[in-house]
Amino acid sequence: MNLLDAVAVFAAGVAAGGINTVVGSGSLITFPTLVALGYPPVVANVSNNIGLVPGSATGAYGYREELKGQRDRLLRLGAGSLIGAVIGALLLLGLPAEAFDVIVIALIGIAVVLVMVQPRLQKWVLRRREGGEHHPHGGVTLWIAVLFAGMYGGYFGAAQGVILIALLGIMLDEDLQRVNAAKNVLSAIVNGSAAVLFTLMWLISDTEISWWAVLLIASGATLGGLIGARVGRRIPPLVLRGVIVVVGIAAIVNLLA
Template sequence: MNALEAVAVFGAGTAAGGINAVVGSGSLFTFPVLIALGYPPVVANVSNNVGLVPGSAAGVFGYRRELDGQRGRLIRLGVASVLGSLLGGALLLSVLKGAFDVIVPVLILIALVLVIVQPRLNGWLAARREKHHPHGGPWLWAGVFGAGVYGGYFGAAQGVVLIALLGIFLDDDLQRIVGTKNVLTGLVNAAAAVLFVAVADVDWAVVALIAIGSTLGGLLGAAFGRRLPAAALRAFIVAVGLIAVGKLLLG
């Protein structure tokens, strides 16, 4: 890797960390750069995943105030994320492809629709919900597990999916939901990273550059995202999600 390539990887890592702290989809910045530089897809995906872990931690730190009072929820849903991530990582290493290439854009589009209609949907559900569950209940747990499977496999836009799920099943402020999302995506990346380091080929130069860049980006992204009002934050989530779908469909 020459100096210009290193700058490109670092820059992509910084952008990814910033986007991940607010929405997700950061891998759509880093993964294409690594592929363009000639890294094999699995090596690129694995190294990218490991490198983004410090950036996830930075995003969690940036949203630490929004996480107050969420310990029980985070433990419950965190278990689902970790278990799903390990299954997704195993699917990646077994080279299970094809189906995800079709399913993922559809999944993101559905999530974006849910993000848009979430306020009205929340009202409709609240009127029919017999008892509010502070942790979202079994359906949210299952959804977070599924998002973890996807996140362990590839991970781009898993944040959009999680925000949609959390927003529907939890009666909470959108900024607090983003903070919860940061913890869950961080756990997904960390669990998959442990698996990848143990059994897969990792390019540590790539990991170091993305780790430094994503940490810087995570802190900056959190500072930006926490200042957005709910409507603007929702619009930003939808915009990033649409870009993610376009990149996945057009390559």
Template structure:
């Protein structure tokens, strides 16, 4: 990457930090940015996953007050996230790269749909929560496992998936649900990062740019993001997602 491309990717990381605070789909900014500067899609996905770990940590740390009393729950669900992430990462590395080229545009499209429907999803969760299971049960564990596989393989909008699962199965407030989501996302990204560092091809300049941007976004991006109307941010994400689909399909 050139110097200006590094700056652009870093800026995308900052934007992703703000977007994650509002709609939880920052990878739909950073991943297409890496592909746009000419990085192979699989390498871009690997590097993006590693680079987002610092941002995941700052997000989880920022919700430390809401995490009180959730240790047992997070240990149980964290095991599902870790196992799922490992399976998803192995699938990414060992499936034919052509499969990734075919599947990822579909996953990006799904992520864009989730971003668009999130307001209605949140309303449904609010009505559903009073009937939710206090501990989630096996259904939630299996759902978090599946979300971990998705996150290890690709990961865009995994936060939206996790909020939907946790909010549906747990009898808890949305802020505490979001705090748990941040920890589970950190586990998924962290496990995938360890796997990728050990055995995958990594673009370390891309990792550095995404990591610096994501860390900055964790501190200042959220403040900026909250001042921008959520529909505008969702519109930006959908446009970027469509551009990524076009880039991956037509080159």
């Protein structure tokens, strides 16, 4: 890796860390960058996943005010994210990437639609809850959905934030900024769990990781996560929803290209 390549990977890490904090889909910047520089897709995917972990952590820290009062909820949902991430990471190491191409595109498309209609769906869910049992953590349905989102994130990760913010926004009676804060924590759990598994597989098997790429992405994403938290917390809900939709559509276009 020469100096220009290193600068490109670092810059991609900054952009990805910021986008992941505000919306998600930062991997659609770093992953293609690594592939364009000649890294095999699986190596690029694994290295990218590990590198983005610090950015997820700083993004979650930046939203600490919006995380107040969500501890129990995140402990419950975080367990689903962890289990799903491990399953998804194992699928990445054991299955060909082509097997998930169509599924990945379909998931992002569904997530974009869910974000667009989220206010109406949330009102419908709240009406259904009236007179019945209230689930401040989203109930079993949300836990299972978060587990599947974790599987997706452990396998590829791009746009997992879009999917999570759509699910949480519909199933929880919270404003979008608090939902986004919860999304950042769950994304950090997914990325961190998958990264630990990838590192263990690197230690005990022939799983290939580019640690230079990891270091550069991690450095950039750490800075980007802090910047993203400052910007994202000041975006009005309607604008944030629009950004989510645009990023989700861009993700689909990238994957179809």
